[in-house]
Amino acid sequence: MSIINLKRFEDKYKYLLGEKFSDFHDALQLPPLKYFRVNSVRNIDYLKELDVKGIGYLSDPYFNDFYKLTDDVPVSDTISFLTGGVYIQNPSSIIPVDMLSRALNDKEEPVVLDMCAAPGGKTTGLSEKIDRRGLIVANEVSKSRLKSLHFNLEKYGAWNVKTTSVDGRVVGKMLPETFDGILLDAPCSNENKIYRNPEVSRNWSEDLVRKMQKLQTELIVSAYEALKPGGIMVYSTCTFSVEENEGVIRSLL
Ligand SMILES: C[S@@+](CC[C@H](N)C(=O)[O-])C[C@H]1O[C@@H](n2cnc3c(N)ncnc32)[C@H](O)[C@@H]1O
Structure with missing residues (x-):
């Protein structure tokens, strides 16, 4: 099963990347x-x-x-x-945090939403980068993952963070035009781990990519509704698919 999925994954990226595919393939195995x-x-x-x-x-x-x-x-x-x-x-995790914190530099007490927050790597980084100013609402829908978020917030002294546990897709309607900044680090097909994690390669399929794209699109629309006029949103994933990255952004614009 996982061999078939890997072959479909590789065929997709061979088509998209052409002669650059072998570099991509080698890098993912390091x-x-x-x-x-x-x-x-x-x-x-x-x-x-x-x-x-x-x-x-x-x-x-x-x-x-x-x-x-x-x-x-x-x-x-x-x-x-x-x-x-x-x-x-990983350094790639610090990029969205760095971008959002810079955009919030001029706000004395920024009100920020981290819509998909567990286990809190980016929340704790963001709290630190904005010098614990203002308030970060760290939301995580999964109750079991919420525990790891609480643990890390306490461990890393992120005292300007409060947690919620709702489906991110309802936040826009619950709290319209509320946040100066939003980080949407979306759930995704995890293609970055495809050769390193057997579960990821077993689960990968074009259907999964489409399913994640639908969820991500609903999350980004909700996040946009929750953003104050003039607010800044950063969208990130740990996957490569155009559907889950540019495709999701395009659906909002
Ligand atoms: C990529 S992970 C977040 C990683 C986290 N930002 C960090 O840096 O540690 C995505 C998270 O979104 C959560 N999630 C999935 N569906 C969600 C939804 N509908 N609303 C809110 N969170 C969701 C998952 O449980 C998972 O914890």
Whole structure:
């Protein structure tokens, strides 16, 4: 089953990417690069523990407080990680957070919605990037995933965040024109993990992509309704399909 799905996935991207397909294919099979973000909210030098333990890292050239691990060592065993000083995070996750926080720079007390928030990697990053100003409403429809969100908000000291648990598709009608900024980090077909996670390749199909596109389109329309006039929305996914990215944005414009 998963072999058939992978073949259909590959045929689709061979058609779209032509001779660039082999680079795409090879890149997806590489082990993920390991990065971490240092929590700047507490006045603690979390990097010191890594230095003492001889754990190698390099500063990221683009993002402050963001580092690439140069050793294959489990940072998750460090006290810094266990006490919320370090969040293991891919650089692509910090881009939407960085974009939204910059757009909110001129607001003293921004009111922000993170519509699909668990486990909270972007919520905790956003809370930090806006210096805990204003209010972030972190919404997550899944009750089990809501627990991981609560855990991370507490662990990383994100005290300007309150949580809700409703279907994001109703938020626009519940709270029209309410938020200065909205992050819609949408559920998706997870194509970035297709070779690394057997469940993702087993579940992938053109039907799944269409199903996710429909859900994402309903979520983005709802998010747009919840945005104040002049507000900023950032839409992100961790998938490649044109349907779930440009297709969703196009449906709103
Ligand atoms: C890509 S993940 C979010 C990851 C998160 N932003 C982070 O950086 O840690 C998408 C989330 O959307 C949630 N979700 C799925 N359908 C939803 C809906 N209709 N309304 C709100 N959240 C939804 C999923 O349970 C999942 O936790």
